[in-house]
Amino acid sequence: MAATELVGKRQAYYKGRITAFVILSCTVAATGGILFGYDLGISGSALALALGDRSSYVSRLECEVFAGGVTSMEPFLKKFFPDVYAEMHDKNSHATSNYCKFDSQLLSTFTSSLYVAGLVASLCASWVTQAFGRRTSMLLGGAFFMAGAVLGALAINVYMLILGRVLLGIGVGFTNQSVPLYLSEMAPPEHRGAINNGFFFFVGLGTLSANLINYGTQKIHSGWGWRISIGLAVLPATVLALGTLFLPETPTSLIQHTDSVHKATATLQKIRGTDDVQAELDHLIAAGGISKAAQHPLRTIMRRKYRPQLVMAILIPFFKHMTGIAAITFYSPLIFRSMGLEESSSLLSAVITGVIDVVFILIAMTVVDRVGRRTLFIVGGVQMLATHVMVGGILATQLGDHGGVGKGYANTVVVLVCVYVAGFGLSWGPLAWLVPTEIFPLEIRSIGQSIVVAVVLLLASVVGQTLLPMLCHLRAAVFFFFGGWTLIMTVFVILFVPETKNLPMEKMDQIWTEHWFWKKVVGEDEEEEEEERKDTVLSDMMI
Template identity: 60%
Template sequence: MAIGAFVEGPAGGGGYNGRVTSFVVLSCIVAGSGGILFGYDLGISGGVTSMESFLKKFFPDVYHQMNGDKAAVSNYCRFDSELLTVFTSSLYVAGLVATLFASTVTTRYGRRASILIGGSVFIAGSAFGGAAVNVYMLLVNRILLGIGLGFTNQSIPLYLSEMAPPQYRGAINNGFELCISIGILIANLINYGVQKIEGGWGWRISLSMAAVPAAFLTIGAIFLPETPSFLIQRDGNVDEAKIMLQKLRGTTGVQKELDDLVTASNISRAIKNPYRNILKKKYRPQLVIALLIPFFNQVTGINVINFYAPVMFRTIGLGESAALMSAVVTRLCATVANIVAMIVVDKFGRRKLLLVGGVQMILSQFTVGAILAVKFKDQGVMGKEYGYLVLIIMCVFVAGFAWSWGPLTYLVPTEICPLEIRSAGQSVVIAVIFLMTFVIGQTFLNMLCHLKFGTFFLFGGWVCVMTLFVFFFLPETKQLPMEQMEQVWRRHWFWKRIVGEEEEEVDQAQTGAGTISMSTTSHSS
């Protein structure tokens, strides 16, 4: 049958005028650099936890397991430690809580305010990391970084989507994922370089250097303009929003887009509690996608690569330097794939990238699982040629993720949510990401210890499920203005049943109210 998921919006940005101006580019570069913060942290945590000097100082039990000082430890269990996983995953609990507060700040005080708060707290967290003398200081470092990321990850994708012209929204929003990838790459390169420092204090440089991108973002955010959507939503200043919109689009012919923004703002002003409102039946498609897209993003197993890549490569027999360099190689592949995604996302659309990337990741996870099942046992060392084969397949995996589920996890939920629930919807997305990142970070090393190679088959199975979800339930949204997105659900083979029922209920309620009013009038006369 013809699947109604293949619904596409009108080309050309829904009839809006304008182009990508230098003003838009500069604003989005500054805001998008917040992705470097998230990426840097993902890359740094995995790198330092594979450094012998860092493990020896803070996690001596893991250090002895890794070096085989403890007898009869399975190869799959050498890094299994509750304390180590708490260090890695504590950030995401803090981020989960922070992003829920960030929604209120973003809605009331603007996207820029949340970016400023996030960058400032991140700088403070970096100081604790570089000066750490015990595990407690490391945990304070992780918690502060988590709070900072909770604010920046909630507000930046929102900011980028609202600033971008509809026909280029995919490419501009994907810049956030590109910055995440660049951040991970920078972290991997720094880890590789400082690991060679004599005296074993190189990890301090890795942890404290997080302050550099945070300072750039914080200072830059002071000069960022607010989005036209927020200017109208804040105090109804249509004139100020029109001037900003003309500056962003490079043309005076912005009335159609402005009218849509005003309409969306009027609806948004009537909403007192966006979290309660997003639970309404008419927003069911947005809520389901805001929950499942980030959930599926995490169960691909990508963060196994992001913050455990050096640990995993050490587990399969590569040395300290080789493991850190392997993480650099995989990230280079991801960065190239991010650039490809920026070029093609607005041409081929979101669905095609998600489906192709899904198939690519399925094959990669199953292949890695098969190699480990045959060649990597509890004891002994896997041949280096197979270790490098796993590295190549992991490069294919991260490339598949980086041009599909990586950037589109942030793009799709922000563009499908109308203004009245947009901030709440983005908070749901980031909260799910942080929650699932915490769960994966907290359980992966233990899961690897018990499921062994089966861990990769488990991730591959989840990728199968999410690819089917995209095929059947995710409509195409490329180049469709966010203020006109409701038409997508009315044409979708599945969602139109739910949205249509809601509209019928509203019509019936209005008809009933009219009948009551008329009968009352008649009675009184």
């Protein structure tokens, strides 16, 4: 059955509409994205230190307000990382190359501790989400994040600080694993893309909010600014935790872990706005039966039958990080400052790119269910590839180890950075969360999403640890490096990623059996299953 036929069939017998109840429920759930985004913005990176007070055209204020200031606020460093604070004020090291500002392994490790904790937590969340439901994991995520924010804000030594960071990571692991699943399962198929993209919209909103908060708190002279920045993370965590108490469980989850067809039917009728939900309910019950038969999800997802989903679960989040978003975001303050802007240039950089990101995520939400996932992937990929090549070319020819870039070139690069961020917000930013959540059948959905989150957090940690050395050794060529990866991932989408728009999640297996490449993979597994069934029948007859 062709994909277009599936769409038509879905519209023919799946009744209902998008309801205000679904919008409200999914909005509350999607605030879980703020937790991840706020932490990305508030915790910062060692690169912020690298940019501060080390260049003739990058000011210390820029270090303090850029993309997550607590790891570069002087009171924070003086209290928890005195060696880094002393090195930052070493007057004998200001001749360092623009590409080789000092790195702090200890600070990088502090930042990465969240990702390591989140990675482990996301794998644990797989079992919790499948056994107890999506709401339970969301509630736990909000509670852990709340505890981490309080502990971090009250920290009196580095051990409390790191423990708080670990709790934040556990919260992120649980919410990133459960929230996208909740959104995809609650949404009608024809609106699933828009609703699921709400998660990444709140990630971007959280990061932007953190940048603005850091700008205000770094001006507090009492030295408590970093405590306020970390402590305010309690607010979105509280909204999620309390809001989750009033959210309905998804019909899919009710069937999977409670066997309550009555509750699932009532919930489905409420979220679809109609009593005629039997066709969709039948598919959910069938999927639930298959899910219960799969006793070992991790072993199940390794089967050849699920090879396409496993490949997507690993490669899509991997490719997202290899778009080079970290290089563009982290390096943009230096580029903006080279224009000759005043001390607020770092804030301008963070806010402008943050606003553009949020705006284009909103655009993606409005068009993703009409133009499709593949189109946005390809358009965004081409857009990012072009900007990588042009930015790399300008920096390679105009920016040396010392000094700045001419204002005309700087203006051009600023525009290119904005074009790049727009392309990312339109494509790989939100779609890297959307597509994996909608392709997993129920029996591997929870473990599949855990793998996605684990790869996201692992790559975030690796990129955070390696970006500075890459900038130092590759210099402007780092943009050609990421440009090459962007080309590879765009070709990958063209060849191997089928379109998923408007298809019910329970019917998504059809896209693999009709794909020119994946049908060869899953087809062989079906043949093996048939042989196993024949062997079983023969064995029974002999007995």
